[in-house]
Amino acid sequence: MITTELLTKTYGRRTVVDDLTLTAPAGAVTAFLGPNGAGKSTTMRMVCALSRPTSGTALVDGRPYTELVNPGRVVGQLLDAAALHRGRTGAEILELALLTVDRPARHAVELLERVGLTDAADRRVRAYSLGMRQRLGLAVALAGDPRALILDEPFNGLDPEGIRWFRGVLRDFADDGGTVLLSSHLLAEVQTVADRYVVIGAGRLLAQGTAAEVVGAGSVRVDATDRSALLAALTAAGLDPVTGTDGVDVRASADEVGRAAQAAGVPLTLLAPASSALEDAFLSLTAA
Structure with a gap:
């Protein structure tokens, strides 16, 4: 140590x-x-x-x-x-x-x-x-x-x-x-x-x-062939999806997002940590 x-x-x-x-x-x-x-x-x-x-x-x-x-x-x-x-x-x-x-x-x-x-x-x-x-x-x-x-x-x-x-x-x-x-x-x-x-x-x-303590609530990037159905499923689950050019960012755990998509019968093509999460936290912390 x-x-x-x-x-x-x-x-x-x-x-x-x-x-x-x-x-x-x-x-x-x-x-x-x-x-x-x-x-x-x-x-x-x-x-x-x-x-x-x-x-x-x-x-x-x-x-x-x-x-x-x-x-x-x-x-x-x-x-x-x-x-x-x-x-x-x-x-x-x-x-x-x-x-x-x-x-x-x-x-x-x-x-x-x-x-x-x-x-x-x-x-x-x-x-x-x-x-x-x-x-x-x-x-x-x-x-x-x-x-x-x-x-x-x-x-x-x-x-x-x-x-x-x-x-x-x-x-x-x-x-x-x-x-x-x-x-x-x-x-x-x-x-x-x-x-x-x-x-x-x-x-x-x-x-x-x-990471969870420094970055805060986990952020994941998710996508599906039917993105409209994915957005509807995430919204219905009480999550707040934000659409980007290469996927949908959700401030939630991968487990929560995966379960929401599964419950709605939406096959996922992407489910991964949002690469911008640490960068955003770092810039926010050091901005002053």
């Missing part, structure tokens, strides 16, 4: 993080959201003891990062893929990372395979694309076989296949009981993997919790 309590960071008269209390529990992917300059990166740096808090606490597994005997075995971090040594090869970087966390350097081979960089093992990082550096950065974060991951904008530079692969890695890690705290501006990608959300603005907590 990763927690902060009343965490504050000021630079002179400017407050970057303001009494921030958040929780990223074990067994879940927690998305850390906020506009540029909201304080996300500063918060992550304080959790990892790369920046000293002005006040408040940040704990990993119930202890400050500086009190962890071998931090890399508890929490892996990917805060800046550009920070990888450009003159070393991918294999060399992983071998050094493994030695740092007291694990045999031979595990570099399996880590490179895990992140899809086996063919680039002997290439120097200066020749890596940003997406390849993100993959290598994740391998470094996983070098200590940690129980938690802290990732700052990990999807940057990845192509669609890479993003899908990265999501799968995070999902598997959390499903195995791990803790994931990640920041991202790609709300549509975050929505497909996150279990919980923490939203901040100007360094302050705006909302945190599950």
Whole structure:
């Protein structure tokens, strides 16, 4: 578990993080959201003891990062893929990372395979694309076989296949009981993997919790070959459908919508979460 309590960071008269209390529990992917300059990166740096808090606490597994005997075995971090040594090869970087966390350097081979960089093992990082550096950065974060991951904008530079692969890695890690705290501006990608959300603005907590708690009542997009019959069925069920160009949006659960359509004998061609729900909630929360 990763927690902060009343965490504050000021630079002179400017407050970057303001009494921030958040929780990223074990067994879940927690998305850390906020506009540029909201304080996300500063918060992550304080959790990892790369920046000293002005006040408040940040704990990993119930202890400050500086009190962890071998931090890399508890929490892996990917805060800046550009920070990888450009003159070393991918294999060399992983071998050094493994030695740092007291694990045999031979595990570099399996880590490179895990992140899809086996063919680039002997290439120097200066020749890596940003997406390849993100993959290598994740391998470094996983070098200590940690129980938690802290990732700052990990999807940057990845192509669609890479993003899908990265999501799968995070999902598997959390499903195995791990803790994931990640920041991202790609709300549509975050929505497909996150279990919980923490939203901040100007360094302050705006909302945190599950999707239902942050976004509010669930929204779904539904459609049918006979859209008129679908609209009539939803209205008769007391729901409030809103017709769009590619379907009908309903502020209700998928179960409610499906039952209403079934009761009216209307076959559905689409029933899925409305992709705009998180984006709308995010913009509403951070508008001020």
